[in-house]
Amino acid sequence: MQRMNLPGTDLSVPRLCLGTMTFGKPVGETEAIRLTHQAIDLGYTFIDTANMYEGYARYVGSPGGVAEEILGKALKGRRAEVVLATKVGMKVGPGPEDQGLGPRHVRREIDRSLARLDCDYVDLYYMHKPDPATPLEESIRIFDDLRVCGKIHAWGLSNFSADQVAEVLRLCDHNGWHRPVALQPPYSLLKRDIERDLLPLCVKEGLGIVPYQVLQGGALSGKYRRGAPAPEGSRQREKPEWTIELSDANFTILESLEAEARSRGRSLMEHALRSLLEMPGVVSLVVGAKRPEQLAELIEASGTG
Numbered sequence: 001m002q003r004m005n006l007p008g009t010d011l012s013v014p015r016l017c018l019g020t021m022t023f024g025k026p027v028g029e030t031e032a033i034r035l036t037h038q039a040i041d042l043g044y045t046f047i048d049t050a051n052m053y054e055g056y057a058r059y060v061g062s063p064g065g066v067a068e069e070i071l072g073k074a075l076k077g078r079r080a081e082v083v084l085a086t087k088v089g090m091k092v093g094p095g096p097e098d099q100g101l102g103p104r105h106v107r108r109e110i111d112r113s114l115a116r117l118d119c120d121y122v123d124l125y126y127m128h129k130p131d132p133a134t135p136l137e138e139s140i141r142i143f144d145d146l147r148v149c150g151k152i153h154a155w156g157l158s159n160f161s162a163d164q165v166a167e168v169l170r171l172c173d174h175n176g177w178h179r180p181v182a183l184q185p186p187y188s189l190l191k192r193d194i195e196r197d198l199l200p201l202c203v204k205e206g207l208g209i210v211p212y213q214v215l216q217g218g219a220l221s222g223k224y225r226r227g228a229p230a231p232e233g234s235r236q237r238e239k240p241e242w243t244i245e246l247s248d249a250n251f252t253i254l255e256s257l258e259a260e261a262r263s264r265g266r267s268l269m270e271h272a273l274r275s276l277l278e279m280p281g282v283v284s285l286v287v288g289a290k291r292p293e294q295l296a297e298l299i300e301a302s303g304t305g
Contacts, residue, residue, distance in 0.1 A: 001043030002304045004283045007206045008181040009154050011083050011123055015277055015304040017046040017210060019288040024055035024066035026238060027290050029073070036074035038292045040081055042299065047071065048184075048210075048286050050087035050128060051113050056239050064092045065116050072118035079119050085210075086113050087158060089128035101131035101139035110151050125152040126184055129159040137171055144177040156182030156210075162197040169205055180207060184286070187211035188220060189257055189272050190244065199281055208283035211276060215287070217243025219254065220272035226251040233290070273302040 001014040018039045023032040036047070049071055052064035068086065075082065088109045091099035099105070114120065125146065131139060143155045157165060157180050165183065172179045183202050185194050191213065202209050215221050218235040224246055230236035235243045244250050254268070261271030276282055285302070289295050299305045 001299060004208075006083075006124070006154070006181055006283055007208045008179065011154065013046040013083050013284050014043050015284050016044060016298060016302060017048050017085075017284045017286045018044040019212065019286040020047065020049040020067040020071060021053050022055050022288055022290060023049075023053065023070045025057045026055060029070050031290075032067075032070045033074040035289060035292060035295070036071065037078070039289070039295050040078060042295050044295065045081055046083045046085070046284055047075075048085045048212075049117075050090065050126075051109050052087075052090040052092050052128075061091045061094055061098070064090075065112070068113055068116035072116050076118065083123045084117065084119070085124035085126065085156075086117070086122050087126040087128040088113070089126075089131060089158075099131075100134055101127055101142075102134045103138055103142040106139070106142045106146075110146055114151065121151050121153060123153045124156055124182060125154075126156045126158045126182070127160070127180075130161075130164055136167060137175070140168060140171055140175075140177055147178055154178075154181045156180045156184060156207075158184040159186075162201050165198065165201060165205075165207070179205075182208045182210050182283070184210045184212055186213040187276060188214050188216045189275060190216045190219065190250075190253065195279075199279065203281040207281070209279075209281045210284050210286060211282065212286040214276055214285045215269065215272055219244050219246075219250070220257070220268060222258070222268040224251075224254070226255070267301065269301045270303070273298070277302060277304070 001016060003012050003014050005012050049067045053067035054064050088106055089101050097105060127139060146152045169179060185198060187194050223231055223234055236246060258268045261268050273285060276285055287298050
């Protein structure tokens with residue numbers, strides 16, 4: 001698979017990154033381990049997870065950890081082959097101390113993540129979302145400390161606004177801390193607001209963009225048709241709250257995008273993936289799969305083979 005360097009690091013990553021949000025349910029442990037091995041063999045040597053991922057069983061405050069545990073088993077003997085990313089910040093327990101980016105919580109969660117992943121370090125550690133309850137300086141300092149002590153190779157931001165990213169960069173420069181190297185925002189042809197200010201900022205400042213929701217929960221795969229029921233096994237059938245509403249208004253937008261894709265000789269999914277990969281600053285797209293054949297289909301559709 002085609003590769004790019006993550007800016008500011010020696011990490012070479014493929015243009016598609018394997019997302020693991022569905023590991024646990026509907027992708028059970030045995031299937032997920034097999035899928036991970038097949039993905040690595042195909043070139044998906046960039047793998048994204050989070051301390052709170054546990055598939056469709058997830059609810060606010062549930063303990064998470066399932067996807068990391070599965071990856072720990074899947075990567076046994078293959079850890080050196082992959083660039084591994086995980087995240088911290090979402091709620092993973094009932095108490096106020098079970099969330100956020102406070103130093104105590106981050107220290108606890110990186111150790112729990114490393115234990116579940118059965119490794120000594122992660123290549124990329126994301127702040128999963130801003131934490132208004134913790135001074136930003138404290139959060140950045142602990143991430144820089146984790147880098148210095150070798151528990152993480154580099155760090156990034158997820159779900160931060162342009163103003164928040166700019167403030168993080170200002171504080172890093174002022175205090176001599178290593179900057180974040182990556183930003184993981186939601187981004188697709190149906191959600192393009194980052195093009196207004198966040199994407200230009202990242203390009204200017206040299207942050208690599210690693211978007212998620214690039215097919216908008218399957219809505220940009222071309223599998224949904226106006227007036228037809230959602231296919232069996234689709235996200236719309238299994239977890240509709242994780243994708244867009246299949247309303248007339250949204251179908252009008254999808255049909256317009258499909259016509260645009262046809263004018264460029266592409267399918268809707270090809271257009272959705274390739275348009276993002278063509279954007280400046282975009283390094284790799286986080287994509288998910290439930291079946292092995294989808295892994296090869298995504299490579300072909302994205303033109304990254």
